[in-house]
Amino acid sequence: MNYKKWLNILLVGTLFLTGCDNQNKDTQAKGKEKIIIATSGAPSPFTTVDKKGELMGYDIDVVKAIFANLPQYEISFEITEFPSVLAGLDSQRYQVGANNFAMNEKRKEKYFYSDPIFKNQYAIAVATKNNNIKQFTDLNGKSTEVTPGLNYATALELYNEQHPNNPVKIVYSEADLLPVLQHVETGQYDFQLIDKVMLSQLITEYNLNLKIIELNQDDTDRIGSPYSYLLISKDAKGEQLIKDINQGIQQIINNGKLSKISEHYFGTDYSPK
Numbered sequence: 001m002n003y004k005k006w007l008n009i010l011l012v013g014t015l016f017l018t019g020c021d022n023q024n025k026d027t028q029a030k031g032k033e034k035i036i037i038a039t040s041g042a043p044s045p046f047t048t049v050d051k052k053g054e055l056m057g058y059d060i061d062v063v064k065a066i067f068a069n070l071p072q073y074e075i076s077f078e079i080t081e082f083p084s085v086l087a088g089l090d091s092q093r094y095q096v097g098a099n100n101f102a103m104n105e106k107r108k109e110k111y112f113y114s115d116p117i118f119k120n121q122y123a124i125a126v127a128t129k130n131n132n133i134k135q136f137t138d139l140n141g142k143s144t145e146v147t148p149g150l151n152y153a154t155a156l157e158l159y160n161e162q163h164p165n166n167p168v169k170i171v172y173s174e175a176d177l178l179p180v181l182q183h184v185e186t187g188q189y190d191f192q193l194i195d196k197v198m199l200s201q202l203i204t205e206y207n208l209n210l211k212i213i214e215l216n217q218d219d220t221d222r223i224g225s226p227y228s229y230l231l232i233s234k235d236a237k238g239e240q241l242i243k244d245i246n247q248g249i250q251q252i253i254n255n256g257k258l259s260k261i262s263e264h265y266f267g268t269d270y271s272p273k
Contacts, residue, residue, distance in 0.1 A: 032074040035241070037063055038094035040082040043177045043198060045265045046100040046118075046228070055079060058265045059098040062117050063230070065257050066248035073244070081174070083149055089233045095241060097231035100195070102151035103224040111234050112242040115249045116227035116272040117258070122220055123196040124213040125184055133191055136219035142190035143169040145180050152193040155223040178202060185209050193223070197266055227272060 039047045039059065047057040055077050067075045080088065088094035089111055103113065126133045133142065139156075140163060146153040153170070160167035171189070173180065177198065184192050185208050192199075196212065203210055220226055230245060232238045252258045258271040 032072060033237075035067070035073045035075045035095045036093070037075055037077050037096040037098050038080055038085040038088050039077065039098045040085055041079045042082075043100060045198075045201070047098060049079065058118065058261060059100060059228075059230075061261045061264075062252070062258065063096070063098050065252045065261065066245055069248045069251050070244050082147060086149060086231075089231055092233050092235055092237075095233050095237065096245070099231075100228045101231050102228055104151050104154055106154070107231070112232035112238050114230040114232060114242060115246045116225075116229055117249060118228040118262070119270050119272045120226050120228065121196040122215045122223055122226065123194060123199055124215065125181060125192040125194055125199050125210045126190065126213060127185055127187055128209045128211050130190070130211075134213065136215060136222065139168050139191060140166040141169070143171065144191050144193065145171045145173045145175065145183055145189050146193075147174060148172050151224055156193065159222060178206065181208055181210060197270065201266070 039055070039057075041047055041049045041055065045057055046059045047055070050056050060077070063075070063077075067073055078088075078094065082099065085094065085097045085099055086107075089097050097111070100118070101107075101113075107113075124133060124136070124139075132138065139159070144156065146156065153172075156168050156170055160170070175183075177194075180189075181192055181194075181199075181202060183189050196214065199210070199212055202208060203212070215223075232242045232245065249258075252261075253271060253273075259269045262268070262270045
């Protein structure tokens, strides 16, 4: 057999194998179920967009770690406004919501909650010179700025229903967390209900003149359990997805990956045990 004929046979064989390999890869990719994870890109450091325009944060890294152990899924992220995260889960446009979600009984009727991915403690932020607020019941008649739909807003709305004679003055806003806290610092609003870890981090990073009032257990129960979760669309696909996600969460707890992610963003371990 001459050299040219042998080379032609070799090239044809290589192209055939390459074609088969690409076809196999395409088949494998087509066999994966596509999952869209929605997030608002706030609050930091749970979900945020860096200076390069890339999505990052605790919740984001946790989701990536979970699905790294679930090869049957192909994930992508979409940034949208916070209310649209929930609306997208309602319509099944999104399959997972990653936005530092706390437990909320009303939401629990509409969505699947994953096992917890973060353990935290709630706190009240007030200006350093404010001595009028020392506990949750001191919030009567005081003003605050909240994002509609967040667990803090729901807790305060429920509290107002129970105390209609002197309710908390709630102003709804889509402002980021830093300016919201700065509004408390300057006295524009009286307080902000917030995760203690975020509050501590922001006070240190931006030298805010705020003090932290930790909530006791009774006050914490008014808001919900001190954990955050992923939300999963409540449909037939979601039933299997929640099982797989919870399996993935348990894996990254057992192998220490969740602790490492927490230490990276917060300097300590806030992973559930």
